Each structure stands twice: as C-alpha cells, then as structure tokens.
Amino acid sequence: MEMPAPDVKIMAKKARLVERLQAVLPRDAVIHDEAETRAYECDALTAYKCPPLCAVLPASTEEVAAVLKICHEERVPVVPRGSGTSLAGGALPTADCVILGVAKLNDVLETNYDDRYIRVQSGRTNLSVTGAVEENDFFYAPDPSSQLACAIAGNIAMNSGGAHCLKYGVTTNNLLGVTMVQMDGTVVEIGGAYLDAAGYDLLGVICGSEGQLGVVTEATLRILRKPEGARPVLMAFDDNEVAGACVADIIKAGVLPVAIEFMDRPVIRATEAFAGAGYPDCEALLIVEVEGSAEEIDEQLRKILDIAGRHNPVELRESTSAEESAKIWLGRKSAFGAMGQINDYMCLDGTIPVSELPYVLKRIGEFSRQYGLDVGNVFHAGDGNMHPLILFDANKEGDLELCEAMGADILRLCVEVGGCLTGEHGVGIEKRDLMFDQFKPEDMEAQMKVKDVFDPKWLLNPAKVFPLSVTETRRAG
C-alpha cells in the first residue's frame, strides 16, 4: 500500500514542534525519541510500519485541544490512535505525523442506571465499559473480538460491531453523545444522555469516520440490562448452501437470535487441531445463540432446531450446561488464533446480502484455487458480514502481494453481489484503493465534503479511507 511521501518541511521542524507540545503536556506525555516512537509504528495490520514524527498521550479534553491547536497551527498531520487494534491500518502513521493516543483517557465519568447510560473517557477499553456496570447486571452491547484491548475511541472511529450485533446493533446504534475536539482545537458537545440528539445526525457521521473528523475524548453510551440467560446450539451441515438456507429460514421464522456464526470446513479443521472443541468434521457449522429465561430459551431453541431439522443436518448439538455452552463457543472464539497457527493470514470483512452466501462461498473457493492460497471462512451469518481468512507466508517473497490481490478480488465480488468492502473493520489504508469499486467519484466527493467542513486543511488522518489520488489536492491544502 502506498502512503504519501512525508513532508520534509514538517520533518525539519520536529524540534520546535516537540518543544511546543511539551509546553502543554507533561514531559512523559510527549514521545519523540526514535527508539520509543517505534511503539506506534503500526496497528494490528502489521504488514505496514512507519514510526511517526512523535507521539503524544494527552490526559484530558483540554490537553487534546491544546495539542490539536498546535498541530493545526504548524500544519502537522495528526493520526488519532485508540489501542492500535485496527485490522485496516486505521492508525498507521506517516513519518511526518503526530500520533495522538487516547490511552490515558480511561476514566468512567458517570454511570446512570435509571436512565441507562454510562459516560466514559474514550481511551477506556470496550470490555472495561461493561466491567464498570456488570456488578449491577448491565452491559455495553457492541463486542468486537478485540474487546479486551480495543478502545471506545477506536470503536467510534470504525463503528465497530461484534458477534451480537444482529440483536443489539453496532456502535452507532449505542452511542448517545460525544465530546469531540476538532482539528483546530474547538471542543464540541454532540448529543447527550437523551435518545435523539438535536440538529443533523452528526453522531451518525462521526461514527465510522475513521478519526478523520475529530478526536472523540468522551462518550455517552447506552447500557442495557443483561438477559436472564443465554444458550448456544451447534448445527453441522454437509453443504454450505444448505447452512445458508437454514440461516435465512431461521430469520424468516421470526426468531431473532443474538448471534448466528458460520464456520466452513478449513476453519473447523484448523480450530479442531488448535482448540479441540469437539466439533463434527463437516462442510459447514452454525452456532446460534438465543437469550432469555430458561423457558424462553427452550422455546426459541425448539423453533430453531425444528427449522434446522428440515435441512438435513449432520448433527444438532444442544448445550445442557455452562461448560457445554463454553465448548460450543470455544472453537469459534479460537478461530483466528487457530488460523494464525497455520500461517500468516489476512482477515477480510466484506458484507454481502445473506441470499448471496452460497454463491460467494463458491467463488471464494475458486479464487483460492486460482491463487494457490488457502482460505477459511468464519463470519456473522445473520447479517452477511463475511470474514474470509486468507493464509499466506509473510517470509515468502511475493506472497503478501498475492494475498492482497486475492483479497481485492473477494472484496470486489462482495460489491458485485450488492454488498460492501467492509462491514465492521473500516477502510483504513487496506481497502482505500478499492473504494473506486464501490463508489462513483461523485459519491466519494459527497463524503469528502463532510471532511472539508470538519477539517478544512485535511490534517486529521488524511491518508486513510479515500484513494490517495482522489485526496491529493485536498491534502496539499
């Protein structure tokens, strides 16, 4: 992936910039030593690395505002960073940028159970938001697989989802308000603890804007009461298409599971070798989870198993205890790790209309043979959000490029059947150049106009989301 050449004029004024930043932040919050800036050279898309000019770790909205004001005056690009778990290179630096990390912003500011919200600083991790309210049996619904590490700031930037969003929605459906600092240092409050923010839906457009519109420092999030219980069921099929049809029938029947997860044979075999969850050796597995009281769970599972029974399953496995439930989830939860044991992998996340599932899986198999790279599929079937994992060898010359080319073909296929490039990971740098395949120039122009309003000089995370050729004049300011 190409990144813009660093601006030598900016590189040349590093000393002055560091001095100005040190004047508004504690000394240890400005990281400028070359050895130390390496800690910020990449996110979870580790194939691409570049240490930033420096990194800052402000501890308050005021400090964030002071940093951004300085960078704005000095015309220095800023790349915001949550916990650096982006799979799309959303927090990849350029050599002439300041990384603004929100790691020190991790306080809970307010919890309110009567009105069902929590207000946190944006560097707080996803899981620790739930951690702050679970003693009262509440939780924060979006649950990306990186939830142990990922920050709310990054969740908002990427509009993160998770396994349970079929029922509870993604970040944008659970965000009530933000405090955000614009690139020029202006602090704006959008929304609040009430349900619908006034005016234009700026929360909606900030969510998923990949840190290009502002730096969110505080967030008001909806919290929900935990269900009385939850239980998964595992279903094995000897045909992907049949498993896909079963998903559609479950949805049509009026049952709304909290999760419907799909794994294909390569992933089932890899996870069995890795985690030994005792999955049947079959073509396709579905894990369906429902919630409620014990009786409600029984009733929903009965309906689901009835439907599955009509699709000629190889096996239907009901859980009768917490251990069995954990075992059903074990393979799914270790899927990425298991694939990583076999080789390096690239994880895609294109979304497709659920009806296109069998066709898309067949075509992915064809690409796999054509490129000579193995691929496993594990994904959120209820909402069509695919996660093909392409295996490659990073140490083998040309393999990464081959893998990227195959990934691009798969994503183009997703768009072709009526879907999109990314369902929950974001565009970052990874899918930037594929934006042409999804959008006409005027559609991208309409989006870029939004950035023109929030960040007229295009200094915030400027080399992401849109193809570089499209943003060139804007970035040149």
Place this chain on the structure above:
Amino acid sequence: MMTPDSEAALAEAVEGAKDTLRIQGGGTRPIGHAEGEVLSTAGLSGIELYEPGALTLVAKAGTPVAVIEAALAKENQRLPFEPMDHRALLGTSGEPTIGGVVATNASGPRRIQAGACRDSLIGVRYVDGQGGVIKNGGRVMKNVTGYDLVKLLAGSYGTLGVLTEVGFKVLPGIEATATLVLHGLDVTRAVEAMSKALGSPFEISAAAHFPETGKTTLRLEGFEASVKYRMAQLRALLDGFGDMEEVLGNASKEHWVAARDVTHFAGVEGDIWRVSVKPSDAAGVIKHLPDGARLSLDWGGGLIWVVAPRGADIRAAMNGIAGHATCLRGNAATFHPESAPLAAISQGLREKFDPRGILNTGLMG
C-alpha cells in the same frame, strides 16, 4: 408544484431550479416554515427490492408507508422503529411516504428498544442541491465503507438533499403483544416505574405515561409464552406501584398505535411541542411548563409531548436541562438553537450539500 416521475427528472428539476424549493413527500408532516415551489417525491413510488430472508427492503422515496407496511405484513415482517403517522396530531391529510419518514427520522414508541428510523436505515440515494445524484450505504445491514451519510440524511428535513430511494433493515413480525397498565401514578413515580421496567431483563418494547388518564403503560412483545412469562415477572417487579391491569391482543395494539400517533391530542388548540430529555429530567421540565399546558410521555419519559398555550416558550421551561425541544406547530423557532460550534458545522454542511441554498430554506436552524 413539480412531481417528477423519475430520479433523473427530479435531479433535472433541482438543477434547473431558479428559486427555493419546498421538498414534500406526502405533505403530512408540515413541520417548520419552508418557502418556495413544492417539489414532490410522490412520483417516485414503488418497492425496488424486498428480500424477506435477508431482512432488507429498498423502496423509492415517494412510496406510501402503507404500501411498505402491507408488503412487509404479507411476509410477517415489519419496520422495527414503528414510524409515527403525524396526520391526527397535526390535522393534515394525504398519504405519508417512506421518504418523509426518513427525512423527519420519524420513530415511534419502540424507539427505546429497536432504535430510531436512522438505526434501521441502511442505504439512501438523494439529489443534492446542485442536482447531483448521490448514493450512500446500500442493501446490507453492516457497512462501514466510507462515511455514513445515510444517518446524516435521516432527519435532515430535506435540507441536505432530496431523498429518492431508501433502504431498511426490517424485522420479523410479532406473535403476541400485551400491555401492563399502572393506574394513578404521578409523573415522578411513573418515570420511576418505567425506569425500573426498562432496567429489567424483560425486554420492554414501549413505555409511556398519560397524566390525563393517570395511566402508565408498558408493552411486552414476542412469542406468546414468553410474553406471558415476562408479564408475570414484570408485575412482580412493579409490585408497590399501585393498581395494575393487563391489556392483551388487539386492544394492546390499538393502544400503541394511538400512543405512537399522539391521537390523544388530535384536534386540540395550541402549539405542539416535542421535548427530548433524559427520563429522570422529565419531571423537572414538566414542573416549569406554563399553566394550561397538556402533556404525555413516551420513551420511558425521554420524550415529552406538550400542547401549550399559543406563544408559550417551552425551551425556557427546560431551564438549562440538557436536551432539546422542537415546535411542530406554532410560531416559535421550529428547531432547537445549537451551540456556536455545532451551528458552524451544520451551516458548513448545508453550504457544501446545497451551495445555492435552495433546499427547504428555513428548516433546520
């Protein structure tokens, strides 16, 4: 009035407009004071794609809501957000369109559980202020590719673009519905009861309070046995909040259609306001309402419908409480004033999307 019969013709009409345009769907939600020749989307009608197995529906903006609801009902599905029909409250006639629902982000009692219109909206096509046709989002329910202009267009009252096509995530139909009615609670106690219910695991899908009849109503929906179970649990949970009564089946459904459309204030004199605050602030707002004001609560207390004497300033009654008030009928400014930095962003967006300032001038601040 212009009623183009295709997206291309609508784009041409906008591009060729010499003066301001008043964008209209069915004309049933005449909120605010827009000037200019009417540009109607009623000529763009029809469902373009409906895949029950994928829970997605795409329709042209001028499609009547009734047509969409009928198509969904045939497959035992529904729009999750229960869009409000403004005709009774505002005394309008005509046919509400799906584009009008999106432009006003019209969302009913189920908003507390299933989200607003914008939460179910997955794709839009619109014509910007210069006649350009723009697409954003699509027909899949998880999509973070580029900026989410879908949300930005929802509730923008036709000021950023004229919607030509809208796509939704829909939900399966509901097998059974039941309502628990609590009698005789004042506003503070009613909000307490609603908060307690909404903070329970029993999946309340609507919570409203009507001071004039002294009723507080809580809705349960789902499979029959589950509704029955949760009703029993809910009654036990709210023991001590006074007399209870269960309303089932069609009577329950009718109650919530009426609550959704605020028909209890149909035909009344005075200004009509809609106030959004956090539920525990509702009593504080109500305390400062002018004499003669009538009110009801939805969204667990987070949405206050107010019929006020002509000219009363309801924003003053909010007395610094966080939230906002929209004047649906009356001479006050329709939309709540924004803080300076937010107003600057709103103005900036408007200038970018509609540089000539011709779309629904006078709406949205």
